[in-house]
Amino acid sequence: MSRKTRERLIAFNEDRICPQDISALRRRLKTWYRKNRRDLPWRATCDPYRIWVSEVMLQQTQVDTVIPYYQRFIKRFPTLQCLAEAELQEVLKLWEGLGYYARARNLHHAAKWVVEKHGGEVPNQWAAFNALPGVGDYIASAVLSIAFQEPSPVVDGNVKRVLSRLFEIDLPVNSSSSYRIFKSTAARLLDSKDPGGFNQALMELGALVCKPKNPDCDACPLKDRCKARRAQAVNAYPKRFSRRAVPQFHLAVGVIFKNRRVLIVRRPDNGLLGGLWEFPGGRVSPQESPEAACRRTVLETVNLKVEVSARLTRIYHAYTHFKIFADVFICRYESGRVKLNGPAEHRWVSVKALSRYPLHRTQHKFIHLLPLKEPSDIRSG
């Protein structure tokens, strides 16, 4: 950080946070957290590996969604060594449906790294932990502060929302350039005697009380010091940059039957949904029918000629930066040998055996509709 930026941050914080307030805020937050914290499975442990798993899962994902995934994951991989020895496909299968699969691949890779380079002990130093695959500023601060009491502030969406209301911070929370200001504000408040407890308390306040909509200010332990509340401007915070319109893509997907089996392909390990299995297909071009796109993209990606027998369904899915809608077709194999152009691997499997493979979420939106019979028995429609 340059000297000029540092000075700007200091001036910004001194302007907003008076030192007498800091100890009162810490005290009230701590008391509130002791009485109100949720009883979550990862809060019952001091094991840095388990805390790390929970923090990785919690990125971009709601607590209620994470709990069953966390429990299954820890049951199967109770130690970092168990995870490091596992096959990536098994890790992805346990992560199936949780989304953001790069998190699972990185965690698996990092576990192997810790075994190789750190003798299986999660490093408790910032530089060593932050160098692990998939570990960024948020994960490093969360894991090191909670597991090892490293005095590093955590800044997630909940924390930014609380701080922006508490101190009327007019900077957009969804801009990377404002991150340093929020981080420095959180650092100024951080209780160095119990950084892990403080970080969890601030995140918990954002999750339970200072919620995005209808914050429960009457129940807030910080209400007397909250600038937005005092100015009756709670709903004006946090500030956000308006996002550009999210693009939407039209896809065609082919479920190709051959001898009562269907063809699935595995995506390359790197990139979106890396390592997961799916049915072949691709983008529908302008002026092309979805059926023609299905035949074309199947030929292009797996080198098979197919006949489209029936349209199974249309599915919709939203990713972080784009949306898709996909027409899913039942296809009959006509000719050709599988030659992959893009996918890393292929398998012919029975419909029942699909449950053994880690499939991404869009595939789960239609596999329950798949017939077990050959397409010759299916009426077009």
Ligand code: SF4
């Ligand atoms: S008083 Fe309301 S707006 Fe201010 S921090 Fe508490 S819950 Fe958030």
